[in-house]
Amino acid sequence: MKYIIFDIDGTLTDTTEIDDLCYTQAITETFQFSDFNTNYGHYENTTDSGILNQLSLERRNRPCTVTEIENFIDCFCNLLERTYEKQPHYFREIPKAGKTINSLLRNEELRIGLATGGWKQSALFKLQCAGINIEACSAASFAQDAFARRDIIWQTISKMNKRHQLTPALSDIIYVGDGNWDYQATQQLGIKFIGIDNKKLAHIHDIIKISDYDELEQHLGLMTLTS
Known part of the structure; x- marks a missing residue:
């Protein structure tokens, strides 16, 4: 087997392209972070959770809370859904x-x-x-x-x-x-x-x-x- x-x-x-764009926008909208590295392959863990955790530790010296993560996911998914309605070819x-x-x-x-x-x-x-x-x-x-x-x-x-x-x-x-x-x-x-x-x-x-x-x-x- x-x-x-x-x-x-x-x-x-x-x-990948639209995911990265919406992910970046959701970080900015949810955490108000700016001037962060959007070449996500350079993070220690190239995962949605790993990138957020690293950014939060670097910028705020603490991990994200459960509520912050939930808010981020909601924002990210809303951006994806709105994009799909207008530009389904990205999916x-x-x-x-x-x-x-x-x-x-x-x-x-x-x-x-x-x-x-x-x-x-x-x-x-x-x-x-x-x-x-x-x-x-x-x-x-x-x-x-x-x-x-x-x-x-x-x-x-x-x-x-x-x-x-x-x-x-x-x-x-x-x-x-x-x-x-x-x-x-x-x-x-x-x-x-x-x-x-x-x-x-x-x-x-x-x-x-x-x-x-x-x-x-x-x-x-x-x-x-x-x-």
Whole structure:
């Protein structure tokens, strides 16, 4: 039995650009922070919760309160919803992502999960807008579950283990993502990685990268034969 766990932004949904824009605006509106680094890949934890926590510690010498986080999520999701009403083209699926998920879910040798650095509310909204149905996935974890991406992925693995009463070898767990932070998290966990071919992963040469989702099932088939 193998686990295939997917990131969302830039992996299943083509939403990275609008997500970053709305996230930045929500920080400004909720916390009145200015002149902060919006290249979010440079934060210690490139997750919605990790970035907020780091900014709050740097600017105010304290973490965000639960109420502040809730207010931020409300603001962020409202911005996403308003943008979708006017510009739905910012919320497309990565071509063939939904079809591939559905196909993998029919494979009795696989179990499918999600692990994203985004908030649960925003992640589910973007998946819905992109027309990707994830109801049959085994488990999902979000920014609410941890600051570090590796811990979010591990939360999904743990939930899948509990649901299916399994403990697969780390070599039988594959994470599909689009960022260097995704790759680093899999290295820390000791699991396999398949990347979405883009400039964020261009400097990494010893990994499998896909430019079309049709390639994913081909690679998974080869992995099954060789493991």
